[in-house]
Amino acid sequence: QVQLVESGGGSVQAGGSLTLSCAASEISDSSRCMGWFRQAPGKEREGVASIYISGGSTHYADVADFAKGRFTISQDNVKNTLFLQMNSLKPDDTAMYYCAADTQTSCRILGYSATTAYNYRGQGTQVTVSS
Secondary structure, eight states, X not given: OOEEEEEXXXXXXXXXXXXXXXXXXXXXXXXXXXXXXXXXXXXXXXXEEEEEEETTEEEXXXXXXXXXXXXXXXXXXXXXXXXXXXXXXXXXXXXXEEEEEXXXXXXXXXXXXXXXXXXXXXXXXXEEEEO
C-alpha cells in the first residue's frame, strides 16, 4: 500500500517561502504521476503542480497558472520524495496542501491536474500565509 507523508507546511508572512516535501513509501519504480493539490476552507480542491516520472526521470512538470513564476515542483527519485518550492507566498495561498500519486498513469488521459486521476493521497500539511 502506497503511503504519502507531507511535511514542511507552516505559517509565514506574505512574500515568504516554504518548501513542502512528500515522502512516498511502497511506491514502485514504474511510471507514475505525482502531484500537489490544495484546498482552502469553503473552496474546492485544486491542482497546484504535477509531474510525470518514467524510468526514474522527470518527463513532464507543470504548475497551475496561479503558481507560475512562484512555485516549482521537483522530485528525488532515489529518495522517493516529491517537493514543492513555494516563493512569494500570498495570503490566497493559505490552504491544506496534499500530495497525491497516480500509479496507473490515469493523469495522462484525465489530465495532470485532475483530482480523479490520482489513486493515493497524503494527509496534508497546512500552509498559512499572513498579510
